[in-house]
Amino acid sequence: xxxDAGDDLLAGAVVYGGExxxxxxxxxxxxxxxxxxxxxxxxxxxxxxxxxxxxLSEVTIVNSPPGATYPTPVELRVDGFVVEEVQGGGPVVLxxxxxxxxxxx
Ligand SMILES: [Ca+2]
Ligand SMILES: [Ca+2]
Numbered sequence: 243x244x245x246d247a248g249d250d251l252l253a254g255a256v257v258y259g260g261e262x263x264x265x266x267x268x269x270x271x272x273x274x275x276x277x278x279x280x281x282x283x284x285x286x287x288x289x290x291x292x293x294x295x296x297x298l299s300e301v302t303i304v305n306s307p308p309g310a311t312y313p314t315p316v317e318l319r320v321d322g323f324v325v326e327e328v329q330g331g332g333p334v335v336l337x338x339x340x341x342x343x344x345x346x347x
């Protein structure tokens with residue numbers, strides 16, 4: 243899926259946000275989608291979980307060692323189990339990841 247120059251809501255197996263502050267709806271995507279042109283501080287990875295899972299949700303970023311090639315795996319655990327992961331096509335920090343409930347406005 244390809245975004246455009248604006249801010250896009252993305253889902254799929256392989257997504258490109260293009261320019262703008264783009265959001266990947268991770269749980270609407272297949273398992274382990276890759277956000278190819280992810281830009282830390284601009285684009286966002288969002289896990290839209292159920293209300294009952296919200297308190298049990300934990301995000302882990304598997305940091306690549308220096309010099310490693312990306313993608314950066316970002317894992318969502320619910321009650322300790324990995325239920326979804328996203329491959330960031332560049333560095334990802336926790337501030338780039340949102341866990342929410344209630345869908346997208
Ligand atoms: Ca875009
Ligand atoms: Ca973008």
